[in-house]
Amino acid sequence: MTTLADQVRTALTTVMDPEIRKPITELDMVRSVDVADDGHVVVGVDLTVAGCPLQSTIVNDVTNAVQTLDGVTSVRVDLGVMTPEQRGKMRSKLRGGSGDPVIPFSQPGSLTKVYAIASGKGGVGKSSVTANLAVALAADGLNVGVVDADIYGFSIPRMLGVDRQPTRVDSMLLPPIAHGVKVVSIGMFVPPGQPVIWRGPMLHRALEQFLADVYWGDLDVLLLDLPPGTGDIAISVAQLLPGSEIVVVTTPQAAAAEVAERAGSIALQTHQGVVGVVENMSWLEQPDGTRLEVFGSGGGARVAESLGTALGTDVPLLGQVPLDPALREAGDDGTPVVLAAPDSPGGRVLRDVARSLAGRKRGLAGMHLGVTPA
Template sequence: MSTVNEADIRAALARVEDPEIGKPLTELGMVKSIDIQGNDVHAVIYLTIAGCPMKSTLVNDSREAISAVDGVEHVEVTTDVMSDEQRKQLRQQLRGGAEEPVIPFAQPDSTTRVFAVASGKGGVGKSSMTVNLAAALAKQGLSVGVLDADIYGHSVPGMLGSEDRPHAVDDMIMPPQAHGIKLISIAHFVEGNAPVVWRGPMLHRAIQQFLGDVFWGDLDILLLDLPPGTGDIAISVAQLVPNAELLVVTTPQAAAAEVAERAGSISMQTNQKVAGVIENMSAMVMPDGSLMEVFGSGGGELLSERLQRLTGATIPLLGSVPLDPALREGGDAGTPIVVSHPESPTAQAITKIAEQLALRKNSLAGKPLNLGVTRKN
């Protein structure tokens, strides 16, 4: 007589999460059927689309969960595909019943910290900082997303080594993942290295769709890799996500800091907060332990001081990141230096910056708990 029952199998599958959505299969209605013959179990789970890139993960995770149930001997897990109506219901469930997409990060109850990574000019390593900060935050166990908002100069998928494409569930976009990071880029929607020739309104719409149509899930941190300067996209981000905080990247060179000042001072017109300054390409650590200041020194500190004078707010220098060829090599290979060489001075400097950004908005740190404890006399 079988010692296995359906309730135990469903309880096991309730511990299996869809890796794209981050919720249990049972909660998402993705368990189609469970058939028990003696101590053998055959489960059928739904895929959102026929070519779901997470099919193997879902099947393997489900098989392992069922195999761990006491009494189960043989397990078979197969798949079916959701109907159009089921996908529509799933989309409405994930959007909280809303028919039209909204930008979740702009809502008053959002607990996601949004950082727009900006620079005054190209070539200062803004995108490198974005992907490495994302990887460092993900290594700390946070749920992290990267939106490649540099429409003309998109580079995030390559720097994260991602060749996967997003797919649609109804009219909701499921983003690919790399190194534990969810990402979206215009690179996912163009062929090869084709240029993007768009004007302001199309740029605004693209960012709006990336923010609202993509299912990001419950992110702790969202990083937006902005294009250099203070153009249309910087303004659109300020309008669409007014609570986004700016991270301004510069090099130690005084001329670079002067240009970066313009990217930071836009906050005075958009009413955004500048979370801090990152000095990239700081002194290079030589094999003998000495330092070579290839791009000079002091640019990050100078920028921090100038922005504080302009805005009247406290704008810290979050860190100086040493110049390291491995940082560039990691970007070319699709493996951030915080993953490939975590012990390096450059990776450690980036990790320390990430630790300063990791505090979630709803953290209890520094807040009174109001536990109502009274002292007896």
């Protein structure tokens, strides 16, 4: 016969840790379940770290899951903290049996699509495109992560409305989640207004830590917001994530397009694929329906054609994003336009680009094919 305590334990399997996105029972966070004769239930829960920023969410979720059971009159959650041994076991479980950090997206069996969002120069809206693509993909039900790899010019935290650091569980970081997207950025660790003054080796190490030390879980898509140009970070991405592919962002302006071609052409040296080109700030739609091409026209198409010729493959123009005040306003407010105004001109185009990326198959680079030489 199933007891009320058994029913409580079953109900707790539906409660997810809000940062790790796994059931608290699977993470061995449930310390005890005590049921009194009068139906009062006390659930002992051990948090991963003291002062967990989302402990109130866990308390509410546990309470809501248990209090609906027949026979339960009241619920109390008794919070504790995991011991170092418990945290070590949890880290090992999350990392597939190994406590050592590895980059999961570079492993042969990884099914995560990794897209590096690149541009030749700054100011073309690369970070806006990254933030909106991430949120649009998540809104369509995918598990999405974003690495703000623009160490000097980080802006992803503001655009996604993230205002706190990752939670540190010993050597493992649990990334904040905004609009369904897991995100990490050096901007979460730097005081407001303080510049990051690092040389190449430190940039490489920071990117490596973002990829290996952060617990990303099972992602369908990982986006990296790269700094402009073809410097240290672009090279490190190719080394650390050999299966990654490049999405080039440009504006219609001829000067911007010429520089964007160089950003995409790095794929010749790094052996990455180029998924396509996104042209941003394509035109400003007037009240009478006409289009004012503020920055000229044709830059995105020229970049796509030039890269296709250089790489010997088809490089499509994925979309043309118009100048849209709603896009800028939404980014400043921390809710990307694909959520804040999904039917706005910019929102529609960016959602279409996101769906084209979601529909692509993961490349074979870095994957184990099960073939051995004769």
